[in-house]
Amino acid sequence: MDLDLRKVRYFVAVAELLHFGRAAERLHIAQPVLSRQIRALEKDLGTELFVRDSHGVTLTDAGRQLRDDARQLLDMADGTRRRVLRAARGPRRLVVGFRAGVVVTPALRAFAAGHPDVEGNARRVEWDDQERLILDGTVDVAFVRRPVREEGLELRPLYSEPRVAMLPDGHRLAGKQELSLADLDGETWLHYATPRPGALPIRTIEEKFECVAAGTAVTLVPRSVAEQYSRPDIAYVPVTDAEPDQVLLAWAAGRRSPLVTAFVEAAQSLG
Known part of the structure; x- marks a missing residue:
């Protein structure tokens, strides 16, 4: 049995909202049509995905598993569609994602030296979309930073680098030559993907x-x-015992792309 991706998209809408009416509105279809499609998907899979009762809609264990797997499945399907359309339009193009602080120009130049007929473009990615933009085909390969959700990705470690404290220029520690993590005890922290008690959530380097x-x-x-x-209003001080930041190259697992392979080789050759 092959999964019908349209039904899977319908399922994801209901799984996220846990409400058939609101999911139907999001999908711009009638609620009875949505209900029939979900029932058909359950029949295809041979299991119930939702518990429907007077209290509302909840996911079964099977439904939670499909919800966790479906996003990656749909991202990969979208990526295939984008790459096929890109190939049909031509000329050949390679889109390289990168996180803040990563310089991609040397790798793009090294790649271009052997592939002058390929258009190479760079696109910034953030911590919360670096995996999705690879899987859905928005970027072909990306310089990512840990933590990385590895499902569906091939990863190639490139290098690690020390971390430094980012402080306001008037901070009590701003003039130090170096710090330890203990020196920062009691401070209010910002965080991306890895929360810590009392930390403030942010998304971009600009917000930092x-x-x-x-x-x-x-x-x-x-x-x-x-x-x-x-x-001028920010100071940086090395933190000697902070865990190093790791930079890796990532691309969609199972994708056979000579251009991605060539770019990975070019990036690694730079040492």
């Missing part, structure tokens, strides 16, 4: 700058970020 400069919180950043982003 504004929060730190305002004295709201402190954070750690890779040394390359400190080297690339200088502001």
Whole structure:
């Protein structure tokens, strides 16, 4: 039995909203049609995905498993569609994602030297979309930072780099030559993907700058970020016992692409 991706998309809408009416509105279809499609999917799979009762809609164990797997499945299907359309349009193109602080120009130049007929483009990615943009085909390969959700990805470690504290310029520790994590005990922290007690959630490096400069919180950043982003109201101090930041190349697992292979080789050749 092959999964019907349209039914899977319908399922994801209901699984996210846990409400057939609101899911139907999101999908721009009638609720009875949506209900029939979900029933058909359950019949295809041979199991119930939702518990429907007077209290509402909840996921079964099978439904939770499909919800966890479906997003990756749909992202990969979208990626295939994008790459096919891109190939049909031509000319050949390689889109390389990168996180803040990562310099992609040397790798793109090394790749272009052997592939002058390929258009190479760079696109910034963030911590919360780096995996999705690879799987859905928005980027072909990306320089990512840990933590990384590895499902569906091939990963190739490139290098690690020290982390430094990002502090407001008037901070009590801003003039130090180096720090330890213990020196930062009691500070309010910013966080991306890995929460810590009392930390403030943010999404982009720009949000980090504004929060730190305002004295709201402190954070750690890779040394390359400190080297690339200088502001008079922010100080950077090395933290000797902070876990190094890891940079990896990532691309969709199982995808056979000579261009991605060539770019990975070019990036690794730079040492």
